[in-house]
Amino acid sequence: MFDNLVKKEMKTIWNERIGGFIAWQQIFHVLSGLRYWMKDRNGEHEDDYLELRIYPELEKDPEDRLTIDQVLKYKADLNNQIDLYFNKKDDAWLLEESIVDTSKTNLEIILMEIRHIQYHLGCFESYLRDKKIKTQEWIE
DSSP states (O other): OHHHHHHTGGGGTTTSEETTEEHHHHHHHHHHHHHHHSOSSOSOOOOTTTTSOOOTTOSSOOSSOOOHHHHHHHHHHHHHHHHHHHTTOOHHHHTSBOSSOTTSBHHHHHHHHHHHHHHHHHHHHHHHHHTTOOOOOOOO
16 A cells, blocks of 8 residues: 555655655655664664655755655665564564564564554545545555
C-alpha cells in the first residue's frame, strides 16, 4: 500500500504542506524512522541523504528536495534492512530488549513503528479524499 500511495496518489501532492509539513518530507520521516529503529546492530544512524538539508525529524522545512524516485530507492534499500532485521528471529526475541533503546522490547519497537506508519498514511488518505483524489483500495 505504501509503494502505491507514493507512486500514484502522492504525485499530485508531493510538495504540498499537509498538517504543517511537506508531504514528501513526512514520507521520508517515516522511512528514516524505520531505518533507525529496525536495525540488527546499534551504532550510527546512516542515511544516504545526510548531506542534504531535508530534516527528516520534521524540525523545520526542507531546504533541499527529494524526488519520488529517490524516496522509492531509499525504501527499496530499507526493505533489505528490514528483511535482515526479522531474519531468523523467534518469539523469544520479541521480548528481548531493543539494541536501540533498552527500555523497550523488540515487540514494542515493532508496534511503535506500525502505529507511526498508520498515523502518517491515515493523514495522507484523509487529505487526498478531501481533495477528491481517488485513493487506493485497502489491502488485507
